[in-house]
Amino acid sequence: VTGAAKRIGASIVETFHTNGYLVIIHYNRSVVEANALADRLNKKRASSAICLQADLNDQEAIDLLASETLTCYQRLDVLVNNASTYYATPFGAATQRQWDDLQNSNLRGAFFLSQALSQELVIRNGSIVNIVDTYADRPLLHHSVYSIAKASLKAMTKALAIELAPKVRVNGVAPGAILWPATLENGNDPQVVQARAKVLKNIPLGTLGHLQDIADATYFLACDANYITGQVIKIDGGRSLS
Known part of the structure; x- marks a missing residue:
């Protein structure tokens, strides 16, 4: 799971771990949180969680991360592309640096890591789950570059579902x-x-979701949805309907 040291990523890691998986916790800067999560999981089940650091803006780092991933447990069954960067880029003032940063962290890293690990996933009849965003369909004001990156990640989900079929299923959670x-x-x-x-007025279910909602959907798509591929499931309490 990329970007797995905290928040959604950490919840996804814990859910897979609870269900018996050996997990790899990728992080970039959040070393303290990543190590704390791994320590907690390894106390529950020895040698069941490993941390790997990589800057997904760096192609060499992505290639090394893929190599280290395959070395950890000698196999890979599921890849969750969760790593993301999010901040405002008002149109008219957005810079090329911001464009590159948001595209790299939200899209480029996910694409090239998926490509580097695809052969192993084919061997294992594995699964890829990309963490997208509802803003892929309904762009957020002043966040055009981020919204474009997530829309591209959604398109990538569908493209890789075709490229990697029938051996690997590729889906997304928004x-x-x-x-x-x-x-x-x-x-x-x-x-x-x-x-x-x-905010709540625009959510038909009248409440925020929980990290576990995202983790459960991710686990379902990765492990239990044998006849689902190329789909992006919105976990938004119906907000996209309003």
Whole structure:
């Protein structure tokens, strides 16, 4: 699982681990969180979690990550491309550096890591799950570069499903509102309360989702959905319908 040290990635790792998998926790900068997660999992089941560091903006690092991944347990059954970078890039002020950074972290790394590991996944009749975003279909204002990258990741999911069939299934999960952003964490501030209410008003199920919702969908697509490929499932409480 790439970008697995915390939040959605960590939840996905824990879910696979709970279901008996040996897991590889990829991280870039979050070394403390990654090691803490691995230590916790290894206390539950010895030698069941390994951390690997790589900057997915660097092609040599991607190639090395793929090589180290295959060395860890001598096999690979599931790849989850979760690593992502997210920040605003208002149109008219976006820079090439921002474009490259967001495209690399959200798309390029996932493509070339999938390519590097594809032969092993074919041998194992494995599965790839890409963590996309509902903004792939409904772009977020002032986040055009991020939205474009996630839309491209969705297209990549469908393209690789064709390229790797029939041996490897490739699907995606598109999270909606799962965690409050930092600006909306203080629930006692009247403006925050109002902003939260506005968000929830647009979600038919009336609540935020949970990290486990994303992890469960990822596990289902990777392990239990034998006749599903090339699909991206939205986990957004119906928000995309409003």
